[in-house]
Amino acid sequence: MDVATIIGIFSSVSLLVISINMGVGLGAFVDLPSLLIVVGGTACATMINYPLRDCLNTFSILKNAFVTKTTAMADVITGFITFSAKARKEGLLSLENDISDVSDSFLQKGLQLTVDGLEPQAIVEILETEIAFQESRHRLGADIFQAMGAFAPAFGMLGTLIGLISMLQQMDDPAAIGPAMSVALVTTFYGAILANVVFVPISGKLRARSRSETMVKELIVQGILALCRGDNPRIIEQKLHAFIPPSARISAFRWRPGRAGAGQGARLRPLGHMAWGFPAPSRPVPCRKGTRPAVRPAACRFPRCSSWPIRCCDL
Numbered sequence: 001m002d003v004a005t006i007i008g009i010f011s012s013v014s015l016l017v018i019s020i021n022m023g024v025g026l027g028a029f030v031d032l033p034s035l036l037i038v039v040g041g042t043a044c045a046t047m048i049n050y051p052l053r054d055c056l057n058t059f060s061i062l063k064n065a066f067v068t069k070t071t072a073m074a075d076v077i078t079g080f081i082t083f084s085a086k087a088r089k090e091g092l093l094s095l096e097n098d099i100s101d102v103s104d105s106f107l108q109k110g111l112q113l114t115v116d117g118l119e120p121q122a123i124v125e126i127l128e129t130e131i132a133f134q135e136s137r138h139r140l141g142a143d144i145f146q147a148m149g150a151f152a153p154a155f156g157m158l159g160t161l162i163g164l165i166s167m168l169q170q171m172d173d174p175a176a177i178g179p180a181m182s183v184a185l186v187t188t189f190y191g192a193i194l195a196n197v198v199f200v201p202i203s204g205k206l207r208a209r210s211r212s213e214t215m216v217k218e219l220i221v222q223g224i225l226a227l228c229r230g231d232n233p234r235i236i237e238q239k240l241h242a243f244i245p246p247s248a249r250i251s252a253f254r255w256r257p258g259r260a261g262a263g264q265g266a267r268l269r270p271l272g273h274m275a276w277g278f279p280a281p282s283r284p285v286p287c288r289k290g291t292r293p294a295v296r297p298a299a300c301r302f303p304r305c306s307s308w309p310i311r312c313c314d315l
Helices: 003-021 032-049 052-056 058-066 073-090 092-101 105-115 120-168 174-229 233-243
Strands: 255-257 268-270
Touching: 003 058, 003 174, 032 052, 032 120, 032 174, 052 058, 052 120, 058 120, 058 174, 073 092, 073 105, 073 174, 073 233, 092 105, 092 174, 105 120, 105 174, 120 174, 174 233
Parallel strands: none
Antiparallel strands: 255 268
16 A cells, blocks of 8 residues: 555645635535536547557556555565575576465566576566566556646636636626636636646656566566576675665675584574565674674685575685
8 A cells, every 4th residue: 555645645635625615615616517527528538549448447557556566676685695595506496496485476487487497588588578568558557647637637728718608608797707707717726636636646656656666677687687697696686786775785694603513613694584485684783792793704614504595605
């Protein structure tokens, strides 16, 4: 649920209602013929401008402005780190059992193509084609609302002209000029409200959603390409961190000391919990003396760290 969209629309309408009630009241701004001209005219012009099938999909497109499923880039990066570690240790075919546990369909498709043994260039072409057509579909939905935002004020002006013509026909009665002029301007009011509170902002929100989703998919494409090349998990993390702001770049390779065995020194363990079924990055924890953050030694003396699928020597 996108709270910002709901709060924005509700706040705009509330402020308008409060302002109107402080003046002449809501009754002066209610006119059914004006509403029919603006709403009906905007809907008819949209159907003329776009195919009927696209117009009927407007309601499903509108839902994306209020309810959307977002994928955190940090979780995707963490998943690729674990995939890479497992692939380097057991081979790419070992990832086949993990595909069904991934919720993102685009990532599932990329992993399946990788496991099937396609060439990296062929995989990139398939995924990039899907991204391109997804952007085209999203652009169409945003364009529909942008067009409705342009049609609504135009029909508001048209309704105002109709009201002015009716008013001029009653010039012999000066008492009727004021109310007729008021009704004529209400149509412009309806058109401006629908355009600037509903249609144009929703178009902008849909474009922002599309950019965010495309960015996640581009990150997945680069991660899949790195998996095919067999890149080191640390190298993959550095490459994919370029997609997120520096403040959100928390490395998964931060270590803290564990319990030491007799005569072995301190065993090193990674921090983090499980997210997407993979170890998630966490903030560094001070060492027991509290004098400095724990760091990994230059040479690892342990072939495998506790509860971690990556050997220290592979990092």
